[in-house]
Amino acid sequence: MAAATTVAEKKKAFKVPQFTAKDYTSFFTAGALCATITHGAMTPIDVVKTRIQVDPALAKHSLLSGGRVIVANEGAKALLTGFGPTAVGYLVQGGAKFAGYEYWKKQLVQIAGDQETAVRYRTGIYLGAASIGEFFADILLTPLEATRIRLVSSRGYATGLFTGFARLFREEGMRGLYAGFLPILCKQIPYAIGQFTVNEFCHEMVNRSMSEEKRKSVGPTANFGITLGCGIIAGFAAAVLSHPADTLLSQINKGHGPTGSMPHRLKVLAKEAGFKGLFAGLGPRMIMTAGLVAGQFIFYQGIKDAMGAPPGLEIHKESEK
Template structure:
């Protein structure tokens, strides 16, 4: 086999994690019969399986795991995270104030009422600028690097172990991606919280950023980075791993036909449902750290010890939780829906629902 043939075979195998059940069945059949696993080998007629594989491959306009593929995933992440977080700014404003001023903002409805009375309708949209920019940057890194690290760790593990330990692959890939994404998010998150919880602090993003840096220095923008990692890394690990598992379960248990035979509209509906359920789970896991982030970014010189002493363990785990569950569930479902809609728009398959073959399957 010459170098070009080896390259084609590698590229074909690298798409295995994202392939349909029909594709995986064909790949295993070819492996067991000792045939070459190149795209050309799948174009030869061999019944419905190979024809389905050829048709599926022809639909794709972007080569899987190519630089253009990762660029598309990055762009989808920007659209999904930036827009959705900006859209739920009113909920975020009330949540942050409930976390910082519990005696004043006692509940969701009363929180909205107090905010409207004191700050007017404009008060609900404080911090939308840093929210849009910060979460767009975070989304770019989160989704783009997740796709990169998922393939990277799968290549290290090999096909058999990547299949056997696929959940660990999802967890490791999402954690690595979020570690980078939070560095991009942290400065804007610090300014956002200050704008939302301190009326009169600044008029907007540019004014707020300059005042923050003047008061606490550039490094002050990153004082909430460790709590942010504590909030976002478990959140993202739960978000991606549970989404992958939920979508896979929906296609196996709730939908009476293979994913590749479902309409794009149905596939996007599954993505939204899987994202919403995953978002609820994310909110519960990451909520204590979310309270810490809000507390630290609101008060100059505040420490984690101060937060625990003032809020208590129960307060860290429950204050603002109901609102955050609603907000994060809706937001995460919308994120996966937008992300997959963008992927479909550029000719890529929707996320989830196709896992690598297990070692048991390979032995059949």
Template sequence: MTEEDITGIIKRSLVAGSIAGCSVDLLLYPIDTIKTRLQQKKSLTRGFLFSSLYSGVGSVLIGSGPSSALFFTAYNLSKQTIQFSSQWQTHMTAATLGEICACLIRVPVEVVKQRAQVNRNLSLLTITRSCFQNEGLFGLYRGYFATVTREIPFSIIQFPLWELFKEYWSTKQGYPVAPWQGALCGSISGGIAASITTPLDVAKTRIMLAHHSDIDAASHSFTVMKNIVKNEGFTALYSGVLPRTMWISIGGLIYFGAFEYVTSLFFSKKS
């Protein structure tokens, strides 16, 4: 792979990833807010569940584009430089490395965003300042390992399936998939991955929303899940599974559609 190839991959990934990340998060933010509120410990009223659904959206505007751009840059570079005998292994490894990098940006944004979603009267600045004062920098990275624990299983299901579906469709029709076809493949693979990994998402949400003196704040994902089953029952692990699956399925359509479309523009411009 030449230096020009690497530069091209980085440019495409940064631009397409940023547009894809911002598009999906802004359009589907209300569904994410409902999902987060359903997963918190506290009981909530119907009025609160559906009010101020864009609380904390400012954090998404700041972090969504960069984290998605970083993911696709690491993912696409890894696909080209790390080769296994099985494409499935290559895509799983690339997705893992992409998530580890992206979470460095995504986690602080997610912490502030989720606290804003359940504390609608507090500004992003107030939440961030409170986090620093009470917990230090660690507070903004609370749940990093829980997030990585959720994102890696999610991505090693979603991205290999996405690549597999695209390859199958391309082979069947005899030419590369169009952006809308890639988007549909992303929607289906995302929905499958979302439903399977919901318990990890519930655990991550509990850790991020916990008060710094709460036992959940310092717990690992599997410890939190064990406590949820013990105290609330097994079904509590799937709190918010419907909005999560719906959000990510629709999101996959937008996310991968935007990514595939912007990427296709780069290739058409090059040709």
């Protein structure tokens, strides 16, 4: 009888929080603000990174030397090229991604049915929630990302977000706006997987290294340090996983590569670039992404707390007794 009770206890259902529409609105708002703040602030680094990827004259430059060349030739204002579509694009994408991750993680935990099963398959739950949430977020992001890259890679293309978006739509239609949808998925889904999954496991490792009493006594400064450290590690992972597709995305939106289906174009461009070419500009992007991801988690938590939103669902494995 005791053994049966133990099994039943292990198989108990998760106490899954019942998030309301208000809660998801808070998740969306916090995700939107944290993404647009961090991506907007990183615009100069992103400009240099993109130019290194698509401009042969800058291909061998570092982040600092590439930035100096751009400022010397085009002025400091060039480093803010694409700020409009970056801020707006990641406003909608960030909201959809963070709220989507919270929503789909909850749905997948409920499908698992009980706590033991959910914890055992937590990696799959993280991967699935990140991938599905990112897919829908990228539907919103793709046209604005296409506009941003065109503004950055083609000097004089347009004066800003609205004129660039209008020109791209006028000349190439919806097909042009969504030409990069497949490579964006190839870039953003690995990015989201690295961002959320690695962050979850970093937090799990930290939690398992502390006793329950110590976890309860952790103050704001320590929490900030934990969030920052986990975010930086997750950012490095996100950069490495997504960089080849990021390079191809820049090439596609620049207009490079053969005609034909998108898979064919990606295959040809990847073959032409080679392994080294696909990872061109990885150093600057790792720096940028570490700051982005860490900053997003810090702002996301802070904004949620300020709005009185509940914490997300945790399915971490407890330390072995």
